[in-house]
Amino acid sequence: MEKLGSIYNRFGTIIVLLALMLIVTIINPQFLTMYNILNIFKQVSINGLIALGMTFVILTGGIDLSVGAILGFSGMILGLMITGGTPDLLAIPAVLAIGALLGYFNGFFISKLKLQAFIVTLATMTMFNGLTLIVSDGIPASGVTKDAPVLDFFSQGSILGIPFPMIIFVVAFLILLILLQNTVFGRGVYAIGGNEEVARLSSIPTNRIKTWVYVISGMMSALAGVVLTSRLSSAQPTAGAGFELDAIAAVVIGGTSLAGGRGRLFGTFIGVLIIGVLNNGLNIIGVSAFFQQFIKGLVILLAVILDRKSAR
Amino acid sequence: MKKFSLVLLAVFLFILGGCSSNESGGEANGGNGGEKSEGSGKIALLMADLGNPFFHVLSDSVVAQGEELGYEVLVYDGQNDASNQPSQVEDAIQKGVDAIIINPADESSTANALKEAIAQDIPVVTVDRAVDVDGVLSYLVTDNLKGGKLVGEWLQEKLPEGGKVIHIEGVMGTAPQRERGGGFLSVIDPKENPDSKFEIIDTAVGDFSMAPAEAAMSDLLAKHDDIDVVFAQNDTMAVGVVRAIETAGRQDDGIIVIGFDGAQEAYDLIDEGIMAVTAVQDFEFIGAEAVNYVDAYLKDGTKPEPEVLVDVYMSDSK
C-alpha cells in the first residue's frame, strides 16, 4: 500500500492526465489526432510559460497575481511598437525586458519592504492593467503580425513539424528545470519557501532570490504575452485578464504547495497539460457551456485532493 | 526605511498631481459643491468599461454631440468593475453636473447612487443596460433580440440551402449573450424553427473576448472538417475566430464568419474579405440620442420614452 502511495506520489498527476485523455478519447476519438495534440500544445504554451514562472514564486511561499496584467501590458506595448514601425526583432527583447522590469518592481516591494506578495501583486495587477489602458487608450492594436515575420513565427512557425510555441514552452521548461534543480539559486528558492528565517541564517541571499523569482515570473509572463499577441495577431487591452488563476491552478495541480518549499516544475508542466486537455476536451466532447466551468473546477479540486492524499 | 516611505509618498503625490493636471482643463469649474448650477452645462458620462474598444464609439458619440450642443462632458471609466461606479456617480453629483448618462456595469450597483441624483432632479439616462431604479429619464438599448434574429434572417438569405453552424457565445448569463443568442437560434436552430435548414454543430464560450474565442475555435476546427458558418456574439470574438481559421490554414474553406457590434477590427477583416458581415449596434445613434434627450429635458422638460430599443442593421462596409 505504501509502495502504491509512493508511485502515486511520483506519477499522480500524470495518471490524472492520462485518465483525462482516455475519457475524452473514448467519448470522441477525434481528440487523439496528431493535429489536435499539436493544437493543445500550441494553446497551453501561453498558460504554460506563465505557470513555469509562477512555480518559482509559489515555491518561495509567495504568489504573483499580476502575471495576467504583465502579459496584457507587454502584449500591448509589443503591438504598439510594431504597428509604430519598430522591427519585431527589436521589439520582442524590449518587451521581455519590460516584463522583467515589472517583475522586479513586484520583487522590490515584496523582498525589500517586506510587504505581503498577495497585496503587492494585487495592487500592481490593477496598476499594470491601468497602464495598458493608458498606453492603448483602450483600443486594440490589430494586424500586428502582418509585417512582422519573426513575431509571426512565434505562433505560426514550426521546426521539423513541431509548432514553435510548443518548442518555446518545452525549452523554457528545461532551462528553468535546470535553474531550479541544479543551481544554488534554485535550491535557495526551495529553502526560502521551507523556512525563510533558517535560509537567511544559513547565509542564503533571501532578498535577492525573492526579488529574482518575481523577475522570472514577470519575464515569463511577457514571453507569454509575445506568444499570445503573435497568436491573435492582435494586442487586446484586456488580454490576460484572469490568466493568473489558470496559472496558479496549474501549479497547484502539479503538486506545489501554496505554502512554499515543496513542489516540482515537472508537476507544473503536467498541471498545465491537464488544464489544456480539460479545456480542449470539453470543447471536443461538446459539453454544454453551462457545465464546462463546473467540470473544470471539479477536476481541479479532485487533482488537488488526490495530491494532498498522496503527500501524507 | 522611513525615509524611503516618504520618498515613495512624494513620488506618488507627484504622479497624482501630474495625472489630475491632465484633466484639469475639463473641469475648471469643479468645486461648487453639489449646488445645481444653471447654464454651466455639464454632463457626466459613466462608461462601464473603456477597456473594450467598441464602447469608445459610444463615448465618442456622447462627447461629440455634447460639445455640439454646448455641454462639457466628464467621462468616467468603470474599468469593468461594478463596484467603481457608485462612487463615480457620487463624485459627479458632487461636481454639480446637470445630467448623467450612464452605461452601467450591472443592473443594481449604482441604484442607490442614482436615486440620490434623481432626488436632486438631475436627469439620468442609462445606455446599453438598465439600472433597477425608478425615475430614470430614459433607457436606450440596442435591441439585441431583434439583432440576433436579423443575423439569422441574413444568413437564411445568404445560404438558402442551409449549412453547418458554430455558435460562439459571450459571457454566459449576461443579457447580450441571452438575447443575441436567443434571437439567432430562434431563426436558425431547427429545434426552435422547424423550417430551418441549418444545423448547429457546436456551441462554445468565448467570453466576449478574443483569446478564449480563438482557443475554442481552434479546438472546434480540430473537431470538424466541414464548417459553413460561425456566428460570434461580438466582433472581438469574431476576429479571434478568423485568426483561428487562418492559423489552421482553412481560410479557403469559405467559412462565413458573422460578428456583432460593428467594430473597426471587424470592418478591416470584412474589407480583406475574410469576414462576412457584422450586425451593427448603432452606438453612434444611441450616444447622440442620449444627449438629445438630456438636452431637451433640461431646456423645456420634454420627457422621452422611458425605454427606447434601437435597431441593429447588418453591414459589410463602413
Add this chain to the structure above:
Amino acid sequence: MEIRMTDINKSFGDVQVLKNAGVHVKEKEIHALMGENGAGKSTLMKILTGVYMKDSGKIEINGEVQEIESIRDGENKGIAFIHQELNVLNEMSIVDNMFLGKEIKNKFGLVDKTTMAKLAKEKLLLLGLDVDPNTLIKDISVGKRQLVEIAKALLMEAELIIMDEPTAALTDKEIDLLFKIIRDLKEKGVSFVYISHRMEEIFELCDEITIMRDGEFIGQKTIAETNFDEIVSMMVGYDLDDRFPRVDVEPGEVVLSVKELTHKGKFEDINFEVREGEVLGFSGLMGSGRTEIMHAIFGNIPFDSGTVYINQKEVKINSPIVAQRLGIGFITEDRKNEGLILSFSVAENTVMPSLRTFTKNKLIQKGQISEVVAEYIRKLNVRTPNQTINVGNLSGGNQQKVVIAKWLITKPKLLILDEPTRGVDVGAKKEIYEIINELKKEGVALIVVSSELPEVLGISDRIAVMHEGKLKKIFDIKEATQEKIMEYATGGGV
C-alpha cells in the same frame, strides 16, 4: 488532591518514551519533577492532563482509579497544565483568554462579558494582580501572563496545577511573587507539580521530588533529606565529572574581538575577544542579551555602535552572508525555527550554507554533496537511516548534530554555538562536547552560549557573564564557580 500514577508506559511509533514511569503527589504538596530533557517529564504530565493516552498503567485520583480521556476531561477532574510556552493569545484580552472555550453565555446565548469580567477580576485579585481584565495580553509582562494562566486554572477550580519551567522568562521579583502565590494556594489545598531545571528553586519551593531518566521512574526523595549532588547523579546516571571531557589547548591568535558593541535596549558596551583553540562561554539569565549579541556579530540584527574585528581587521557584517564569508558559523538557539527546515532532507539541510562550494560551471554537483554529507554523518555520528529522510524525523540530538555539520562544512574559523545542547539527550550531549573539543584542537575559536551552568563550567576556557544587557565579568575557568557566576548573572558582584 492526591494523584498516583504507576507503571505508565507510552510509545510513539517504535520509540518507547515512558517505561514504568510514575509519580505520587500528595494533597497540599509542591512536588518537583526532575530529569534531563527527553527524560519523559512532559509526556508523563501530558498523559495526566489528557493530551496523550497512556498505553498501559494506572492513574489514581484520591485513591480511585480513573481514566483521563481528553484535555477537557482532565480539566473537569481539576487538573490544569501551565505550559512553558504560555498558552495565551496575545491579541486578546485577559478575560477572553481566561474564558477561552468556556465562555459564559447569557439567556440570549450571547457571551456575557460583564459576568466574565467580574469573575476574572475576582481571581486576579486573589493572586494580588490588580489589572483591568480587558487589558490585552500583549500589553502585560510575561510574569503577569503566567499569573493569568494560574487565574485561569483557579477559574476552573483546579486542585492540581502542573507548571513547566514557569520561571524561565521571569525576573527575580516576579519569581518571588510567583513562589508566594504558589505557597498560598498550597495552604488553600491546591497541589502542584513543578517541573524545572533550576535546582535552587526546587530546594527553595518544593516538598518532594521525583526523578526521571530515559522515560523511567528513578526515585522519589523528600527535599529535606536529599542534596544537589544526589539528585544530579540520579538524573544523569553517572557522576558529573564524566560529563565534560576537557582537553587543554594553547590558545593561538585572536580571531574575533568586539569593542563597545551597543544595541540600545538589548546590550550595551560589550567588549571581549576569542582566540584560536579557545572556548569562550557566555552565561547569564534568559533575556540578558547573550543571544542578541551573537545575532549582531553574525549580521542578523543591526547594532547601534561599536566595532567588530576579525583577525585584527575591522569588519562590517551587515548580513549572515558577509559573516559566512568571513568564516563565522552560527548554531542558533532555536533549532526548529532558525536552524533547520524540518520538512527538508538531512542532505539538503546539511549543505545549505555551503552549497556554493559544490558547484561546477554554476551547476550543483549532487554526487559530491552526498559524499561530503556522508562523511559528516559518519564524523559526527548522526544516527539517521539515510541522507534523504526529512530532518524533522530525527531526534533532537541528531538534529542538532545536523546543524553543527551544516556549519562545519563551511570550515569556520569562529563558531558560535547558542544553547547547543538544549533538548538533546545525555548521550548526544557528551558527543557534542567532544565535537567542540575536537574543533578546539583544530584551532577553531568557539563561543558557547548556555544557560546550564555545569555545561559552561565544564567546557569553557573563559566565561563571560551577562546581566541585563551588560557584560559584567569574564572569568578564567580556574577562578569560576557556579556561585560566583550566579552572583554576577543576577546583578550582584562588583
